[in-house]
Amino acid sequence: MANLPAMPALPVVATSSLNHSRYCCMQLTNGELFVITAPSGGGKTTLVRLLLEADDNLRLSVSHTTRAPRSGEVEGRDYFFVSQEEFRHRVDTGGYLEWAQVHDYYYGTTRTGIEDLLQSGYDVLLDIDWQGAGQLRQHYPSSTSIFILPPSLDILRDRLAGRATDSQHVVAKRLGNAVGEMRHAKEFDYVIINDQLAMALADIQAVIRSVRLRSERQQSHHAGLLQRLTVEENKDCST
Secondary structure, three states, X not given: OOOOOOOOOOOOEOOOOOOHHHHOOOOOOOOOEEEEEOOOOXXXXXXXXXXXXXXXXXXXXXXXXXXXXXXXXXXXXXXXXXXXXXXXXXXXXXXXXXXXXXXOEEEEEEHHHHHHHHHOXXXXXXXXXXXXXXXXXXXXXXXXXXXXXXXXHHHHHHHHHHXXXXXXXXXXXXXXXXXXXXXXXXXXXXXXXXXXXXXXXXXHHHHHHHHHOOHHHHHHHOHHHHHHHHHHHHHHHHO
C-alpha cells in the first residue's frame, strides 16, 4: 500500500467525536484493562504474543488500521484492515473509543470490542500508541498502562533494520518518531526495559498479577468467601 494522503478533517488526536455520556469515567466491573505501548521496534508485538500464550484469562483487543497487512498477519487476529474511507466513517460516527495517526497510517479501537470482553470477565490487553493510551485513560481511569523501552537507541536501530521489510528511509523515520514517542513514557503507570525478553515478559506478568491482587478486585471476586469468614468470626466472638 502506498503512503496514505493526509486527512485534514482528522486531527492527530481526537476526542470530540466520542459520545461521553455512557463511556466517560466508566469503572471496570469485571475484567481489567491493560494498555501496552512501545516505540516501533520495542518488542511489544512479541511480548504481547507471549503474554497471551501464557495466560488464558487475557484477551487482545484487535485494532483497526488503514495500513496493508504485513507478512504473516491475519485479518481479525492481528488487525482489522480497513480502507481510509471506512475509517473516516467510523470516526465521524463515534465508532472508535480511541484512534490516532501513527507513521502515516490510522489505528483505532472500537468501543464494543473492549466492553464485550470485559463484561465476559476477561482481562483485556490493548496494543496501542501513546496517543491512544491518553484518550483511553480519560474513559477508563482505572486501567493500567505499561510503556516498553529499548535498552538503547543503537539496539532499537538494529531491531528496526533487522526486520528487512522497510527501506532505510522508513527505518530512519521510525527511529526519529521513536524518540518523540519515548518522551511520553513518564505518563504511564509502569515502565519496563526490554533488554532481555524473558525478563521483560516476567516484569509485565508481575504487573498484571499485582493488579489482579488489588483489594477491591479480591473483594469483588471473593465476596462470598469474605462474607463467610466474617460471619464465622462473628459467631466465634459471640460464644
